[in-house]
Amino acid sequence: MKRSGVVAVLILLLCCFGGYAEVVLPKILGNGMVLQREKPVPIWGTAAAGEKVTVKFNKQTKTTTADAAGNWKLMLDAMPASAKGATLTISGTNTIKLTDILVGEVWLCSGQSNMLYEMRKNSKVNKPDTMTTAYSPVDEIEHAHNPQIRIFLVTQKNLAKPDSTHSGWSIAQDSALRAFSAAGYFFAKNLNHDLNVPVGVVCAAVSGSRIEPWIPETAFAESPYFKRVSKDSAQVSGADGKFWHRMISPLAPLAIRGFLWYQGEANMTETVSYIHKMQLLINSWRDAWHEPTMPFYYVEIVPYYYSKMKSTVTISPQMLPRFWETQSQVQNIPNTGMIITTDLNDDVKNLHPPFKWEVGRRLELLALAKTYKKPVVYSGPVYKQMHSSENKIILEFTGVSKGLISRDGKPLNYFTIAGTDGVFVDANAVIKGNTIEVSTPSVSKPTAVRFAWSEDAQPNFYNKDGFPAAPFRTDNPLKFNPTDN
Incomplete structure (x- = not known):
């Protein structure tokens, strides 16, 4: 064999059994990470086709083999939370040690x-x-x-x-x-x-x-x-x-x-x-x-x-x-x-x-x-339904919790009301128990109410737990059914 051919074969062997054969992890798996508690935990990466890969963490040892494309994945058993850093070891032809690994809650924000x-x-x-x-x-x-x-x-x-x-x-x-x-x-x-x-x-x-x-x-x-x-x-x-x-x-x-x-x-x-x-x-x-x-x-x-x-x-x-x-x-x-x-x-x-x-x-x-099923309040008032009573519209809400309030003690703002002509005007809104009564002298037979229906709306309508009410309109509100296509 010519010298150039020998060199080419050596290079090919180095590629197959050197860097290309090493276990490689995705960027997201690294030192200091948190593994999700109480769920099976995937560990994955690449290696040479057919390469045996072993993962050890705490008292667990899991083994798999890279597929024909060099991809591999295995699952660690679900674990309880742990605030004590531990080492996650991934071994193939090479060994990777990820240090200071915790177990807890992991969220993705975007x-x-x-x-x-x-x-x-x-x-x-x-x-x-x-x-x-x-x-x-x-x-x-x-x-x-x-x-x-x-x-x-x-x-x-x-x-x-x-x-x-x-x-x-x-x-x-x-x-x-x-x-x-x-x-x-x-x-x-x-x-x-x-x-x-x-x-x-x-x-x-x-x-x-x-x-x-x-x-x-x-x-x-x-x-x-x-x-x-x-x-x-x-x-x-x-x-x-x-x-x-x-x-x-x-x-x-x-x-x-x-x-x-x-x-x-x-x-x-x-x-x-x-x-x-x-x-x-x-x-x-x-x-x-x-x-x-x-x-x-x-x-x-x-x-x-x-x-x-x-x-x-x-x-x-x-x-x-x-x-x-x-x-x-x-x-x-x-x-x-x-x-x-x-x-x-x-x-x-x-x-x-x-x-x-x-x-x-x-x-x-x-x-x-x-998600965690804790007994905490997380929402302000959300419009539920309305009914008319003489010259008023009475609004009912979910998210009332301990009661309804004006956050600053002033009259409730950003409420508007309309009659059959569909023209909305500023309205008086008064808390009555767990409901809101909305009216104005200029509309004798109201048919609809809107709340916070403007881009600059920063209303003072809250529940007593300190959460603001959600904007809404009672007239022709948008309704979405997730099963509709």
Whole structure:
């Protein structure tokens, strides 16, 4: 054999039995991570075809063999929470040791800029006038040194190839925390406090992103609804799945408890089409994790002057409340929930308001109640039904809890009423027990009421637990059935 041929064979052998044969892990599996408690935990990666891979963690030892494509996956048995760091060892022709691994609760948060809104921005906002905590949440970075809270920030590039240092996870402190989602962090902080278990949060969000790129493009092609509206290209603009492919799909099958979503500003001119997109997103993500009822909790977008923005379409002050109504209907999809944020913008000219600590707190209370089945209040008043009585309309609500109040002690605001002419005017709204009586002298036979039906609405109608009422209209409200296509 010629010398050149010998060299070629040696190179081929080195490729087969050297670097190509090594066990390689995805970026999301790394030092300092949190494994989901009380669920089977997938560990996966690549190796040479047919290579035996062994995983050891605590008292468990599991073995599998890489398939013909070099992919392998095995499952660790479900485990209780553990705040004591342990080593996860993965062995093939090489050995990888992931250190300081905890077991607890893991959540994935995603969306656009208000979810991405970093803790470094949180540290620069004005401090609230009154706080019940020992220090202001604005100063959280100075106090955050809890090793039971771990974070992982996904970018559009960092999941593309493995990292031999296995260093993507961090304790929620210092520079790593400064760059991390404020809403995601405060969710984790509250959850860690209330459950007393380690919490890991993965954030995959992109500023300004519409919902479409977070959905696999095949979902649109298979959707009966979007097949019908496909002639309207605006309905599926940007449906290329690029964020799904780069930032969500590579995370599966990481064992997690559920999803947190804060997006909608980029789609707020939509109604029914956005609900169907949310349904596609929720179903696609649940399918990727093979859990058809995985919790999905999301955030109502805040009051903002959209009508004063430069836009290619005309935006009225009522378009935002219609989108709030749209968002609320997504809750008809099983195992979902939404928090209200009409009180969480101190300047309706600001699309990126502070108070992300309260966004995180409300999301955590929602999860505590619906996922962890804790007896906590997580919602304000939600319109249930109405009936007319002489010259008044009487409104009934769920989410009353301890009772209804005006938060500032002033007359309830942002209520309007209309008669048979359909013209809405400002109305007097009075709390009567657990109901609201709405009337005005100028409307003798009222037929409908609207509440917070304007983009700048920041009403004072709350329950006594401190949660704001959800915006609503009694006339022709949007109704969504998740079984409709």
